[in-house]
Amino acid sequence: MKEKETKMLTFKGKEYPCCASLTMGVIGGKWKTVILFHLTDKTLRYSELRKEMPTVTERTLSLQLKNLEEDGVIKRKVYTSKPPLKVEYSLTNFGKTLIPVVRAIADWGHEVIENNEV
Amino acid sequence: MKEKETKMLTFKGKEYPCCASLTMGVIGGKWKTVILFHLTDKTLRYSELRKEMPTVTERTLSLQLKNLEEDGVIKRKVYTSKPPLKVEYSLTNFGKTLIPVVRAIADWGHEVIENNEV
DNA sequence: GCAATAACGGTCAAAAAGGATAGTATAAAT
DNA sequence: ATTTATACTATCCTTTTTGACCGTTATTGC
Numbered sequence: 001m002k003e004k005e006t007k008m009l010t011f012k013g014k015e016y017p018c019c020a021s022l023t024m025g026v027i028g029g030k031w032k033t034v035i036l037f038h039l040t041d042k043t044l045r046y047s048e049l050r051k052e053m054p055t056v057t058e059r060t061l062s063l064q065l066k067n068l069e070e071d072g073v074i075k076r077k078v079y080t081s082k083p084p085l086k087v088e089y090s091l092t093n094f095g096k097t098l099i100p101v102v103r104a105i106a107d108w109g110h111e112v113i114e115n116n117e118v
Numbered sequence: 119m120k121e122k123e124t125k126m127l128t129f130k131g132k133e134y135p136c137c138a139s140l141t142m143g144v145i146g147g148k149w150k151t152v153i154l155f156h157l158t159d160k161t162l163r164y165s166e167l168r169k170e171m172p173t174v175t176e177r178t179l180s181l182q183l184k185n186l187e188e189d190g191v192i193k194r195k196v197y198t199s200k201p202p203l204k205v206e207y208s209l210t211n212f213g214k215t216l217i218p219v220v221r222a223i224a225d226w227g228h229e230v231i232e233n234n235e236v
Numbered sequence: 237g238c239a240a241t242a243a244c245g246g247t248c249a250a251a252a253a254g255g256a257t258a259g260t261a262t263a264a265a266t
Numbered sequence: 267a268t269t270t271a272t273a274c275t276a277t278c279c280t281t282t283t284t285g286a287c288c289g290t291t292a293t294t295g296c
Contacts, residue, residue, distance in 0.1 A: 009227070009231050011230060011231070011234065016227070017152070017171065017172075017173045018152050018155065018171075018224075018227075019224045019225075019226075019227030019228040019230075019231060020151040020152050020154075020155040020220065020223050020224040020227055021148065021149070021151065021152050021227070022227035022230060022231070023151075023223045023224070023226045023227040023230075024146070024147075024148065024151050024223065028142070028146055028147070028148075029142075029146070029283075029284090030139065030142070030146075030283080030284075031139075031284090033138040033139065033141075033142050034135070034136050034138050034139050036138075037136065037137075037138040045242085045243090046242075046243055046244075047241085047242065047243075053135065053136075054135075055135045056284090056285095057284075057285055057286070057287095058243080058244070058245095059244085059245080059246090059284085059285075059286085059287095060283085060284055060285070061244095062243075062244055062245080063283090063284085078243095080242090080293095082291075082292055082293075083241085083242060083243075083244095083290085083291045083292040083293065084240095084241050084242035084243075084291085084292070084293060084294085085242055085243050085244080085291095085292095086242075086243090087242080087243060087244090097226065097229070098226060100222055100226075101222045101223055101226050102138065104218055104219045104222040104223075105138050105141045105142065105219055105222075106136075106137045106138040106141070107137075108137075108141045108215065108216060108218075108219050109127070109134070109136075109137030109138055109139070109140035109141040110137040111215070112129060112137075112140060112141075113127050113129070113137060113140070116129065147252095147253070147254090148253075148254075149254090163272090163273090164272075164273055164274075165271085165272065165273075174254090174255095175254075175255055175256070175257095176273085176274075176275095177254080177255075177256085177257095177274090177275080177276090178253085178254055178255070179274095180273075180274060180275080181253090181254085196273095198263095198272090200261075200262055200263075201260085201261045201262040201263070201271090201272060201273075201274090202261085202262065202263065202264085202270095202271055202272035202273075203261095203262095203272055203273050203274075204272075204273090205272085205273060205274085237296100238295105238296085239294105239295090239296085240293100240294085240295080240296100241292100241293085241294080241295100242291095242292095242293095243290100243291100244289105244290085244291100245288105245289085245290085246287105246288085246289080246290105247286105247287090247288090247289105248285105248286090248287090249284100249285085249286085250283100250284085250285075250286095251282100251283080251284075251285090252281100252282080252283070252284085253280105253281080253282070253283080254279105254280085254281075254282085255278100255279080255280075255281090256277100256278085256279080256280100257276100257277090257278090257279105258275100258276085258277085259274105259275080259276080259277105260273100260274085260275080260276100261272100261273100261274105262271100262272095263270100263271090263272095264269105264270085264271085265268105265269080265270075265271095266267100266268080266269075266270090
């Protein structure tokens with residue numbers, strides 16, 4: 001009688017109740033949009049990303065990069081076979097479809113700061 | 119010598135390293151964008167929101183509503199003084215500036231679903 | 237010969253987020 | 267008189283996320 005009739009949306013093996021939460025599943029969390037924001041217009045090495053985001057720890061950064069890679073929004077390209085490695089991160093074509101989303105998010109934050117500076 | 123010179127952005131007492139993370143601080147988490155998504159075009163009572171989001175628990179829903187209210191993006195209007203209460207939630211003017219962001223987020227999720235249905 | 241560098245991964249721990257369940261006050265409906 | 271409904275809050279607990287810190291491999295620079 002009281003079935004929970006919520007037709008879930010599925011993406012990459014995860015289920016979401018709504019299209020907005022699906023997106024948040026991909027770009028949510030404390031750091032993913034920041035990473036995507038820095039990668040919108042350029043390719044960056046791991047160490048360059050760290051310089052752009054000095055407050056994130058290495059472990060968290062690499063975890064988030066791995067997540068984003070698994071969801072197919074960024075790609076990882078290795079240039080050397082032996083240490084010290086050279087690795088570059090960039091958006092995939094699929095990841096590029098997120099650019100308007102990331103821009104909207106960054107713009108809003110930017111405007112809030114502009115209008116709150118008294 | 120090795121100062122962490124990251125000029126943080128501040129909003130509502132919280133600090134963020136970048137404009138994108140500020141926005142995520144406001145709309146991030148599993149449920150906030152879903153709530154905002156349902157409130158974009160209409161005012162809803164607590165019980166109506168629950169019907170739109172059957173998979174969220176009551177506790178979480180009211181916590182998220184409170185968070186959103188504290189950040190000034192939604193407003194809570196009480197119509198009765200004694201139980202059973204009538205309470206309506208809607209976007210504030212400030213919250214309405216988030217509509218393009220929420221729409222971009224929802225649209226992306228929607229498109230992903232469209233193009234993944236095989 | 238030693239330190240620095242690159243891009244991590246592993247372990248442990250803390251913090252944040254979310255879920256399960258039950259309880260509250262009161263009025264209207266049955 | 268009992269049930270139903272509303273909009274929550276209170277506990278308690280589990281899961282997820284994030285952080286701190288150290289180790290690894292080989293190469294280059296001093």
